[in-house]
Amino acid sequence: MRCRAFSGAVKVECMEWSFQAAEDLAAALRAGDVSSVELTDEAIARIERDDKVINAVCVPDFDRARAAARGADQARARGEDRPLLGIPVTVKESYNIAGLPTTWGMPPHRDYVPAEDAVQVSRLKAAGAVVLGKTNVPLGLQDIQTFNEIYGTTVNPWDHRRTSGGSSGGSAAALASGFGALSIGSDLAGSLRTPAHFCGVYAHKPTLGLAAARGMVPPAEPAWPVDLDLAVVGPMARTARDLTLLLDVMAGPDPLTHGVAHRLALPPARHERLRDFRVLVLDEHPLISTGAAVRAGVNRVAAALAGGGARVERHSPLLPDLTEAATLYMQLLISGSVARFPIETHEQLRTRVAGLSADDRSLDAVRLRAMLFSHHDWVEANYRREVHRHGWRLLFAEFDVVVCPIAPTPAFPHDHHPNPLERRIDVDGVEYPYFDQLVWAGLATMPGLPATAIPAGRSSDGLPVGVQLIGPMFEDRTPLRLAELLEQEIGGFHPPA
Numbered sequence: 429m430r431c432r433a434f435s436g437a438v439k440v441e442c443m444e445w446s447f448q449a450a451e452d453l454a455a456a457l458r459a460g461d462v463s464s465v466e467l468t469d470e471a472i473a474r475i476e477r478d479d480k481v482i483n484a485v486c487v488p489d490f491d492r493a494r495a496a497a498r499g500a501d502q503a504r505a506r507g508e509d510r511p512l513l514g515i516p517v518t519v520k521e522s523y524n525i526a527g528l529p530t531t532w533g534m535p536p537h538r539d540y541v542p543a544e545d546a547v548q549v550s551r552l553k554a555a556g557a558v559v560l561g562k563t564n565v566p567l568g569l570q571d572i573q574t575f576n577e578i579y580g581t582t583v584n585p586w587d588h589r590r591t592s593g594g595s596s597g598g599s600a601a602a603l604a605s606g607f608g609a610l611s612i613g614s615d616l617a618g619s620l621r622t623p624a625h626f627c628g629v630y631a632h633k634p635t636l637g638l639a640a641a642r643g644m645v646p647p648a649e650p651a652w653p654v655d656l657d658l659a660v661v662g663p664m665a666r667t668a669r670d671l672t673l674l675l676d677v678m679a680g681p682d683p684l685t686h687g688v689a690h691r692l693a694l695p696p697a698r699h700e701r702l703r704d705f706r707v708l709v710l711d712e713h714p715l716i717s718t719g720a721a722v723r724a725g726v727n728r729v730a731a732a733l734a735g736g737g738a739r740v741e742r743h744s745p746l747l748p749d750l751t752e753a754a755t756l757y758m759q760l761l762i763s764g765s766v767a768r769f770p771i772e773t774h775e776q777l778r779t780r781v782a783g784l785s786a787d788d789r790s791l792d793a794v795r796l797r798a799m800l801f802s803h804h805d806w807v808e809a810n811y812r813r814e815v816h817r818h819g820w821r822l823l824f825a826e827f828d829v830v831v832c833p834i835a836p837t838p839a840f841p842h843d844h845h846p847n848p849l850e851r852r853i854d855v856d857g858v859e860y861p862y863f864d865q866l867v868w869a870g871l872a873t874m875p876g877l878p879a880t881a882i883p884a885g886r887s888s889d890g891l892p893v894g895v896q897l898i899g900p901m902f903e904d905r906t907p908l909r910l911a912e913l914l915e916q917e918i919g920g921f922h923p924p925a
Contacts, residue, residue, distance in 0.1 A: 444470070445462060445466070445467050445470055446470055446471060446474050446606035446607075447606045447666065447923050448609065449609065449665075449666060449667045449669070449670050450512070450515050450609040450610050450665065450667075450670045450673055450674070451667065451669050451670055451673060453467060453514075453515050453609055454511075454512070454513070454514075454515060454673075457504065457513065457514045457515075458504075458509065463497075463501050463514070464496075464497040464498075464500040464501050464504075464513075464514030464515075464516075464558060465494070465497045465498055465501055467497070467514065467515070467516055467558075468493055468494055468496075468497035468516050468558050468560070469494070469497075471516040471560055471606070471607060471608055472488075472490050472493065472494075472560065474605070474606050474607060475488065475560065475561075475607045478605055478606075478607075479605070479607065481583065481588065482582065482583055482585055482588075482601050482602075482605050482607075483564060483579070483580055483581060483582045483583065483598075483601075484518075484563055484564060484582050484592070484598045484599075484601040484602040484605060484607055485518060485560065485561045485562070485563055485564075485598070485602055485607055486521055486561075486562060486563065486564040486578075486579035486580075486582075486598060487521060487528050487529060487561050487562035487579075488560065488561040489525070489528060489559060489560065489561040489562070490560070490561070492527075492559070493516065493558050493559060493560045493561070496553075496558045496559065497514060497516075497558045500513050500514035500556055500558060501514065503556070508556075510554075510555050510556035511555045511556065511673060511676065511677055512552065512555040512556045512557040512610070512673075512674075512677060513555070513556030513557075514556060514558060515556070515557055515558065515609050515610065516557075516558045516560050516608045516609060517552060517557045517558065517559060517560065517608045517609060517610040517611060517612070518559070518560050518561060518562070518563050518598075518599060518602045518603075518607060518608045518610075518611040519548075519549060519552070519559055519561075519562050519563065519599075519611065519612055520562065520563050520565060520595075520596055520598065520599050520611065520612060520613045520614060520644075521533070521562040521563060521564060521565045521579075521598065522565055522569055522595075522614060522644055522645075523546040523548060523549055523562070523612065523643060523644050523661075524542040524544060524545060524546040524549065524643040524644070524645065524651055525542070525545055525546070525549050525559065525562065526542060526543055526544055526545050527541060528541065528561075528562060529541050530542055530647045531576075531578055531647055532565060532567070532568050532569055532646055532647055533564075533565050533566055533567040533568065533569075533575075533576030533577070533578055533579065534567060534568060534576075534578075534646075534647065535576075535577050535578060537647035537648060538578050540647040540648050542643075542647075542651070544643065544651060545643065546642065546643025546644050546645075546651065547640045547641075547642045547643050547682060547683075548612055548639065548640070548641075548643070548644065548661055548678055549643065551677050551678060552612065552677065555677045557610070557677075560607065560608050562598075563582075563596070563598030563599040563601075563602050563611060563613075564576070564579050564580075564582045564597065564598030564601075565594070565595050565596070565597070565598060566594045566595050566597070568646075569594075569595035569614070569616070569619065570595070570765065571594045571595065571848065572591070572593060572594050572617075572618070572622060572835075572862070572863075572865065572866070573591040573592075573593070573594045573597065573842065573843070573844075574591065574592055574593065574594045574595065574597030574598055574601075574623075575842070575844060581842065581844075582597050582598050582601050583601070583842075584601065584626060584627060584839045584891075585601055585604040585605050585627060585924040586604070586627070586628065586839070586890065586891055586892060586924045587839065587890075587891060589841055589842065590626070590839040590840060590841055590842065590891070591626065591839055591840060591841070591842055591843075592623055592626055592627055592839070593622045593623030593624075593625070593626040593627065593839065594619060594622070594623065595613075595614070595616075595617075595619040595623075596611075596613030596614065596615070596619050596620050596623045596631070596664065597623045597626075597627075599611035599612070599613045599623065599664050600613075600623030600624055600626065600627035600629055600631070600664060601623070601627055603627070603629045603664055603665065603666055603921075604627040604628055604629055604921075604923070604924060605924070606923065609665070609666070609670070610663065610664065610665050610670060610673075610674050611663075611664045611665075612661065612662070612663060612664065612674070612678065613631065613661070613662060613663075613664050614641070614644055614659060614660065614661045614662070615631075615633040615659065615660050615661075615662060615869075615873070616658050616659040616660075616761070616873065617761060617866050617869055617870070617873065618834060618835065618866060618868075618869025618870075618873070620632070620633050620660075620662050620664060620881065621633055621834045621869055621879060621881040621894070621896055622834055622835050622869060623664075624664060624834075624881040624894055625834040625835055625838075625881055625892065625893065625894030625895075625896075626835075626838065626839035626891075626892065626894075627839075627892060628883050628892030628894070628921055628922065628924075629664060629665065629666055629883070629921055630664065630665050630666065630667060630668055630670070630671050630880070630881060630882055630883070630911065630920070630921065631662065631663070631664045631665075631671070631880070631881040632662050632663050632664075632671045632675055632878065632879070632880045632881070632904070632907075632908060633660055633662050633872060633873070633878060633879045633880075633881075634660050634661075634662045634675065634678075634679065634878055634904055635660075635876060635877065635878045635901050635902045635903075635904055636656070636658070636660055636876030636877075636901075637655065637656075637660075637681075637876070638660070638679050638680075638692075638694075638878075638902065638904065639660065639661050639662060639675075639678040639679050639680070640653070640661075640680065640681060640682035640683075640687075641654070641656055641659065641660070641661045641682075642654070642682050642684070644661050653682040653684045653685045655685075657760065657764055658760060658761060658764065658873050658874070658876075661678065662675070662678065663675050663678060666920070666921040667915065667920055667921065668880070668882065668908065668911035668912040668914075668915045668920065669912055671880065671908055671911070672905070672908050672912075675904065675908070679692055679694065679904075680692045694902065694903075694904060694905055695902070695903055695905065696905055697903075697905040697906045697908070697909035697910075698828050698903065698906045699828065699906075699909070700909065701913075702733065702736035702737060702738050702910075702913045702914075702917070703736055703737025703738055704738070705733070705738040705739070705828050705829060705910055705913075706738070706739045706741075706826065706827045706828050706829075707730075707733050707738050707739065707740050707741070707827060707828065707829050707830070707831055707910075708741050708742075708744050708747065708823070708827045708829075708830045708831070709726065709729075709730045709733075709740055709741070709742055709830075709831045709832070710726075710742075710747075710830060710831070710832040710833075711723050711726040711727070711832065711833065713750055713754075713833075713836075713867055713868065714750055714751050715750070715751060715754055715791060715864060715867055716836055716855065716860050716864050716865065716867055717836065717855050717856065717858060717860075718833055718836050718855070719836050719837040719838075719855045719856050720856055721837065721838050721887035721888065721891070721893050722833045722835070722836055722837060722838070722893055722895075723833075724885070724887075724893070725833075725884035725885050725893035725894065725895055726831060726832065726833060726884070726895050728884050728885050728918060729831055729882075729884050729895050729914060729918065730831065732914055732917040732918045733831070733914075735917070736913070736917060741827070744823065744826065744827070746819070746822050746823040746826060746827075747819075747823060747830075748816045748819040748820060748823070750867075750871070752812070752816070753816060753867075753870070753871055753874055753875075754791065754867040754870060754871075755789075755791070755794050756809055756812055756813055756816065756874050757866075757867070757870030757871075757873060757874035758791055758794045758795050758798060758863075758866075758870070759794060759797075759798045759801065759805075759806075759809045760798075760806075760809055760810070760813065760874060761798075761866075761870070761873075762794075762795045762798035762799055762801075763798045763799070763801035763805070763806055763809075766798070766799045774800065777796070777799050777800050778800065780796060781796055781797055781799075781800055784796065784797070790861075791861065791863070791864050791867070792849075792861050792864075795863065813874060813875060816874065816875050817875045817876070817901070820875050820877060820900070820901070821900070821901075824899075824900040824903075828899070828900075828906055828910075829897050829898065829899050829906060829907050829910050830897070830898040830899075831895055831896075831897055831898075832868060832871065832895065832896060832898065833868045833895060833896070834868055834869060834881055834894055834895065834896045835865050835866075835868060835869065836853070836855045836865055836868065837853065837854070837855055837856075837865070838887045838891035838892065838893055839891055839892070840853060840854070843862075848862055848863070849861075849862070849863075853865045868896070869896075871898065872896065872898045875901070876901060877898050877899065877900070877901055878898070878899045878900075878901070878902075878903070878904040878907055879896045879897065879898045879899070879907065880896065880897045880899070880907040880908055880910075880911045881894050881895070881896050882894060882895060882896075882897065882911045882914060882915070882920070883919070883920055883921055884918065885918070890925075897910050897911055897914075
């Protein structure tokens with residue numbers, strides 16, 4: 429906090445920077461209204477004061493942050509200006525940062541310390557950002573909550589009895605608490621969007637492959653450039669415009685692979701004015717009900733769109749089948765996850781699958797069968813994914829964005845049952861298998877589409893509610909621009925009371 433006494437007056441004006449947008453901080457730094465050292469000291473003081481309860485920043489790096497802040501101020505004094513020069517940020521624990529542990533919440537790897545930064549950490553530092561530390565994650569990044577044996581539980585800043593989401597729950601809670609202006613996370617099963625929805629902040633799941641992911645890798649595995657099947661890395665922020673600011677830093681191919689021959693040239697947003705957008709709004713899924721609070725958030729956004737003159741439709745024959753989309757997503761997600769992190773022996777799984785009824789098409793059954801996927805099975809599912817991708821291309825010839833839920837409920841109470849397959853999610857009094865709530869996140873993930881998570885109001889008991897804006901592949905600027913326009917119409921982030 430910076431305070432100034434006015435000459436000849438008793439009044440003292442104090443400016444708190446912790447909840448300011450990164451865009452505004454950059455302007456203040458350029459104008460000389462604040463220094464990076466001041467911003468960094470304020471952020472560190474807030475973390476030291478408040479994070480004992482929130483537990484978002486699990487690996488602080490304050491000494492190096494202060495040194496980076498001094499370096500940023502010196503660089504600015506020399507006339508340098510970079511996109512994030514001097515702005516305090518956090519990084520999800522799953523990214524390698526040289527000299528800091530990367531554990532993914534796995535106790536056997538609590539002492540693993542990489543020697544090299546992930547490519548996205550390098551891009552943050554090259555843009556001038558000041559890295560305050562790393563944010564908490566669930567075990568193996570494989571939960572919709574954030575807790576592990578090494579660093580404990582991250583709570584929701586709005587209600588400490590509830591989860592902040594996962595797996596980028598530490599980053600979302602940090603942003604909502606004023607611990608840095610920006611954060612970077614990752615998304616395989618809504619891991620950027622769901623924490624943003626639960627904590628009332630913004631996030632963007634980029635088009636698959638848009639942002640290089642090298643170095644966002646399980647501990648002790650080599651940080652090689654890999655083309656991921658579903659997962660992406662992406663930005664989190666407290667405003668829509670800040671998402672674009674950070675995406676511009678993150679986007680681009682890995683210089684070791686596609687970057688040798690390719691250069692990024694994202695197309696501009698399809699429209700600049702709200703009234704020019706063509707939007708399909710969804711609030712019902714055939715496999716899980718939508719809670720009243722989330723439905724109200726979707727309808728709030730739909731009303732703002734219609735009120736601003738946008739063309740809003742509730743149905744389209746062009747929409748790919750939602751049940752098949754969810755099935756494909758679960759098959760690809762689970763077969764890939766089990767290949768990396770085996771859950772049971774194949775003999776045990778074969779016995780369990782053999783016990784399923786042939787006509788059981790529940791998502792629980794889909795997930796169990798996917799654990800035994802052969803390469804032939806995966807190739808078949810991947811072909812059907814391409815059919816869906818073409819369906820989305822046809823849809824986006826008629827619409828610019830699809831608005832829909834991120835998850836069926838606001839943040840739910842902490843549930844640390846050791847077997848997540850036995851957990852349940854309560855949707856307005858009706859229980860569903862825990863992982864069924866991923867179907868909305870998977871709608872964009874399975875075909876690799878960009879999706880922007882935005883705040884859409886509060887539930888009746890004061891919890892944040894968000895929605896996602898799904899856009900055409902590699903047209904990330906279209907949902908991001910709509911997010912900016914909706915922020916003006918319905919408001920955006922507000923600090924927890």
